Amino acid sequence: AQSVTQPDIHITVSEGASLELRCNYSYGATPYLFWYVQSPGQGLQLLLKYFSGDTLVQGIKGFEAEFKRSQSSFNLRKPSVHWSDAAEYFCAVGAGDNDMRFGAGTRLTVKP
Amino acid sequence: DVKVTQSSRYLVKRTGEKVFLECVQDMDHENMFWYRQDPGLGLRLIYFSYDVKMKEKGDIPEGYSVSREKKERFSLILESASTNQTSMYLCASNRVKNEQYFGPGTRLTVT
Numbered sequence: 749a750q751s752v753t754q755p756d757i758h759i760t761v762s763e764g765a766s767l768e769l770r771c772n773y774s775y776g777a778t779p780y781l782f783w784y785v786q787s788p789g790q791g792l793q794l795l796l797k798y799f800s801g802d803t804l805v806q807g808i809k810g811f812e813a814e815f816k817r818s819q820s821s822f823n824l825r826k827p828s829v830h831w832s833d834a835a836e837y838f839c840a841v842g843a844g845d846n847d848m849r850f851g852a853g854t855r856l857t858v859k860p
Numbered sequence: 861d862v863k864v865t866q867s868s869r870y871l872v873k874r875t876g877e878k879v880f881l882e883c884v885q886d887m888d889h890e891n892m893f894w895y896r897q898d899p900g901l902g903l904r905l906i907y908f909s910y911d912v913k914m915k916e917k918g919d920i921p922e923g924y925s926v927s928r929e930k931k932e933r934f935s936l937i938l939e940s941a942s943t944n945q946t947s948m949y950l951c952a953s954n955r956v957k958n959e960q961y962f963g964p965g966t967r968l969t970v971t
Contacts, residue, residue: 757900782959791864791950791962792903838902845956846891846910852902 750775752841754851761829762859769824769854771839781822782840783813786853792838798822809833834858862887864963866951872969879938881966883951890956892934894918894926897948897965909934910956941970 753772761767773779780799784792796807803815813824822839839851867882885892891910895903895918905918907926915926923945927935934953938945946969952960 780957784962789869789965789967791964792952792960793962794959797959842957846908846916848905848960850895850903852900 750779750841750843750847750849752839752849752851754837754839754854756854757852758855758857760857760859763831764828767824767826767829767833767856769837769839769856771822771824771851772820773822773839773841773849774820775841775843777843778817779841779843781813781815782842782848783807783811783822783824784838784840784850785809786836786838788835795824795837829856829858831858831860862961864951864953864961866949866963866966868966869964870967870969872971873938873941874971875942877941877970879941879968879970881936881938881949881951881968883934883936883953883963884932885934885951885953885961886932887953887961888931889953889961890931891954891960892928893952893954893960894924894934894936895950895952896920897950903950906936941968943970946970 751774782797783795836853842848864885893908894906909915909928925937949966951963954960
């Protein structure tokens with residue numbers, strides 16, 4: 749069965765600094781991959797997704813992620829973080845028709 | 861615009877009560893899902909449904925049941941609520957092999 753690991757439970761960055769959130773997955777074939785963001789008390793919003801093709805995918809709010817098959821990773825990046833990016837971020841891996849696994853999440857704090 | 865709605869944002873129930881959580885999607889999606897979210901554990905799948913009246917157990921179905929009588933509506937039922945079911949409950953829907961769309965969540969407290 750596939751699994752998703754987000755090694756960092758909590759990250760703090762200064763406003764304007766760059767950001768990288770890590771995600772590693774375990775799956776036999778090429779899965780489809782997602783990053784979601786959750787603001788406090790809200791549902792999850794899709795930031796970006798990878799199904800196939802170009803391994804660097806662009807998402808909303810200036811985020812991007814790179815699929816690296818050799819490292820089984822799908823890390824999320826943003827060149828300059830804004831205070832409004834403070835939230836919890838979830839990586840997810842999908843397989844088959846219905847199965848999707850979520851990581852435990854990384855909480856992002858942005859310092860002024 | 862895509863929309864998944866959940867019947868309540870906050871709910872407080874007593875131990876032993878029967879609890880209904882309702883979810884409605886307006887996107888004509890085949891699949892609907894119920895997750896619970898607890899700190900440090902991410903999202904755990906309770907049940908999903910791939911068609912009307914069809915359902916499959918997820919990772920943590922114990923203590924829960926579901927109902928899908930219409931394509932747009934998926935209900936989660938706690939037959940006899942217990943304090944360990946205090947959690948955030950998230951509903952989602954999707955087309956097969958596509959991203960899931962989430963509702964705003966229901967924070968359930970069982971006292």
